[in-house]
Amino acid sequence: MDSEKDLFALMQEAVLNLKPKEVVVLCEEAIKRGVPADEALEKGLAKGMRLVGERFAAKVYFVPEVLLAAKAMYAGFDVLKEHLPKKAKRRGRVALGVVQGDIHDIGKNIVKVMAEAEGFEVIDLGRNVPIEQFVNAVKDGVQVLGMSALMTTTMGNMARVIEALKRAGLRERVKIAVGGAPVNRVFAERIGADGYAPDAASAVGEIRRLIG
């Protein structure tokens, strides 16, 4: 470990290899050497998570690997967090939730991890989220509202959330992105969403695009 650069490469590798303990050791080492925590987060952990995303998109990694990489990343994040500059610049605020009736939240959780790694502040509304809770999140101020559904039986609730936002006069305040296995671009356009991502790996790019 000669330079910071090597340290970052090792952090990326440890995330990519799903090794939380190694990630923790490397983050502690970084702090000991006086490496700025935000830099370690960005160039080490988040970069590692992006590489995980690439492998996921290429179908080299699947859901278990992504979940464990996220665990490794968070283990490191716990070490770094108290050393982060107090007012870390955030890229934007995003609320994510799985619509009512649907309990499949693995995809949503992956999007959350990726978005946080990219520096977005994520409000996690959870799964089986009632319409009013989405509306309240928009009231509280987020730039992007992301909804997902994994069942054809529940995807209709996305349209209901958008309707409810219109009725509350809040629709123009927020960009809406939708995703999940049964959702496609045609459906997204039909219900009046602003964005759509076919999978968790591409969702963060879509969020970035919507915030502009």
Added chain:
Amino acid sequence: MRFAKKRVRQVLGPDAERVLPPVVFPIVVANYAARVAGEKLSRAITDAEVLSQVLYHSYQRFGYDLIMVFSDVLVEAEAMGCKVSIGDDEPPVLEGAAGERARVSDPKRDGRMPVVLEAARRLVRLAGDEVFILVSLKGPFSLASFLCGPERFLEYLVEEPERAEFFLRLATENQKRYAGEIVRIGGIPFIGDPMASGSIISQNHFCRFALPYLKELVREIHRFGVWTGLHICGDTQKTIKMMKETQAEILSVDEMDMAFVRREVGADTVIMGNVSTQLLETGRAEEVRRAGEDCLKKGLPKLILASACDVPVDAPVDNVKALVNAAREWNGT
């Protein structure tokens, strides 16, 4: 169809070429059947009489060749100790995984298993002479994942494989017993393993954590003296050959090119599938019919024309009819 049973038997046997018109089954389960019959889903999945009636209603109305008794994916998990909440008109939701409290259930007593079995028994009595009554049986991988909570279970695969295997064995034991009960009442256990999807786990994980338990379950079903089927959702391009290794007589596949599926499994295997559920929900009837014909062209003769997964609750009735008609009006060109 009066001769549905005979026709399905023929597709499974050496005379598949002679089955005309081709066998067809849009995968209509409780939620769609309840909607079409104007019944609330919560009633259909908690009351055997309602469940059997709505399924029978759809079978008669559309005139397809199989009946599948499928209430929801959580029936077995609930009976084994998971906490499940049932909404008014939405599929049940897993509220709390059973974890260490999970135990092999008694299909005659626990959760809603008796509801499903009683509905199947009624359907066997009502229509068992002319049509096979399939009863959905969760694959061990999916059931184990519900028992632990899906995310935790997927983490176990990498971090604590022996723990994953403990739940897989428990789930397999449960399903062997349940399958026995299904056969005893005259039903055909039909395995569905949505979590073992190629969109969720790798080929290696499928090989280690899904395949052996599926094989064991299929062996047991064969020991009971009946055939079976296996449905896995999502992209199974890399695992379709392993699905065949399970020895299940019917392989039901989600949206993939039928010609590819046929090449992978060979000419002798019965494929069930695979008209897009999205198309069934949002497409026009004419498009559904063309998609059905495309499947027939690529998949016959060892084919049961079906939807890629269960028919979405909002699919127009005309689209389901169009899928059935694609088979009924098939003239082989």
